[in-house]
Amino acid sequence: MxxxxxxxxxxxxxxxxxxxxxxxxxxxxxxxxxxxxxxxxxxxxxxxxxxxxxxxxxxxxxxxxxxxxxxxxxxxxxxxxxxxxxxxxxxxxxxxxxVPAGILEMLRVSGMGPKKVKAVYEKLDIKSVDELEQAGRDGKLAVLPGFGEKTQLNILNAIARYRKYAQRFLFSVAEDEANGILEAVRRVKGVKHSLIGGSLRRHRETIGDIDILATTDDADPVMDVFTSLPNVATVIAKGPTKSSVIMKSGIHVDLRVVKDDEFAAASHYFSGNKEHNTEVRARAKKLGYKLNEYGLFEGEHAVKIKDEEALFAKLGMDFIPPELRENAGEIEAAEEHALPKLIEVGDIRGTFHCHSTYSDGRSTLREMAEAAKALGLEYLGIADHSQTAVYAGGMDKAKVKKQLREIEELNQELAPFVLFKGVESDILLDGRLDYDDETLASFDHVVASVHGQFTGTEAQMTKRIVTAVSNPFTTMLGHPTGRVLLSRDGYPLNLTAVFEACAAHKVFIEINAHPYRLDLDWRHLRTAKDMGVHFVINPDAHHTSEIGYFRYGVGIARKGWLTKGDVFNTKSTDGVRAALRKPRS
DNA sequence: GCCGTTTTCGGCCCGACTGTTTTCAGTCG
Known part of the structure; x- marks a missing residue:
């Protein structure tokens, strides 16, 4: 029926x-x-x-x-x-x-919860954000029971913000903003501990808002400084323990202030996602405690906790690194002492997939090499665009020869630092790479990437990439899904088939660390790893200032539970050289 | 609606701030 x-x-x-x-x-x-x-x-x-x-x-x-x-x-x-x-x-x-369709959109206006949405719908027949705005302008909201002049004004302001800043922010953008605020907060007299919490601490690829935590015995001066920072556009709330502002950039920032001995519980509370926190609090309750942002309580009395590590220990868990606090199995693993030892930025000894002035990069080979050295790296893999990428100044065969010669000269001069010879070869529509075998053989490594004609079906795109991965000259699969954060979804792909092919042909899957990409997505890393895939963290740098982007990729690798051993560019120069000398069949 | 060393029914995390309220509901994270 x-x-x-x-x-x-x-x-x-x-x-x-x-x-x-x-x-x-x-x-x-x-x-x-x-x-x-x-x-x-x-x-x-x-x-x-x-x-x-x-x-x-x-x-x-x-x-x-x-x-x-x-x-x-x-x-x-x-x-x-x-x-x-x-x-x-x-x-x-x-x-x-x-429930009419437009009503759900109203929930996205800050301050409009289910009760208020229901009230305006039932009393005024308002079914969209547009109608809500009109009603506010006409003064119709203020007279509703439970509403008032102030609420009406707040709703109108919230609609304006919603229209302007419906989007999220890149991790890198939010992090820069957060660091500036953190610095100002730290300078306030009496502030002992402080940290950036929330999704930034968890290293999410995009950020909705910034959470900052500070400890002091005297909250007022911190709140005063915070709410009057020069980049603050609007103060949404100001209280003794919590204040909220909107920055001129549009980012929403919360500052929470607690006492010094509450720092451990508070830093945990303000770092996990909602589900992780709910789950940990439920665990605490089961063990006879109560957990909130101020501490772990046994009845009325607070259990003394020195840091997050001690908090987890009290609850029968190993320390859970912030990046894992997504309620994705980390709590169970921590109880079983089965969490992996995550890769760290300091484990990275070199990085690949960097561009130079030979294609669309803005720094010369020498500048790139020197910048990498200055970052403490032992090697850098150059991978300029291939000939099909005309839009990006891709290299024809003559240009390739010239570049390879220049790299050899630089290597003589800069030893023991090494520039690895590579290319970012377009994956053509049929899955072939962009040079003949002889040219491909002249590189130390080949990053195979899709750069155009994204519009194929899942089956076509998968076949195209699997074909490229099966090419004996392919070393790495560049930005595997082609997504651009906040602007473009990846092309449709059967990732299971791609992972299988990469594992079978020993092709590294790139974690493209460029802040606009962060591709492969961290949600897929554990599956790929379980299928036997190894990874490489590459900045896709087009300028010396972008080589350091690999640290964003390390954050993503950590979110994906990866260890040092899972990532190729934690190897020494010799280790890399040996691995790249794979048999060409 | 989900879940289970509380196990097939009866629970389900916890607190801050605002605005409209005369003691608290609504929203947010």
């Missing part, structure tokens, strides 16, 4: 992101209809669980494996299955009839 009204098979395959969005929308609509809060959370949790899956969703539903994922029970499993097969599910359709 119900099936008769279901839409037909959707025209495009339903993706993981589609399912996660649908579940999140269900949660939002349930909030507005005033459903059981725990039921709402179940849908939110399920949405997050689906979003973080690294394996193929269709396969997991097919095999029933999805039921093993924490947060997915029988009911939501059925919803997901229905969504994959028909494009929707009953609960979703039922709610969509009750």
């Amino acid at each position: 119900a099936g008769a009204h279901k839409p037909k098979q959707p025209p495009t395959p339903v993706t993981k992101a589609d399912v996660a969005r649908a579940l999140r929308n269900v949660a939002a609509m349930l909030e507005i209809t005033g459903d059981n809060p725990f039921r709402i959370r179940a849908f939110e949790n399920a949405s997050a669980a689906i979003e973080d899956l690294s394996e193929d969703l269709h396969a997991m539903v097919e095999s029933g494996e999805l039921l093993e994922v924490r947060g997915i029970g029988k009911s939501i499993f059925a919803d997901v299955k229905s969504m994959l097969e028909t494009g929707t599910f009953d609960e979703y359709e039922k709610l969509r009839k009750k």
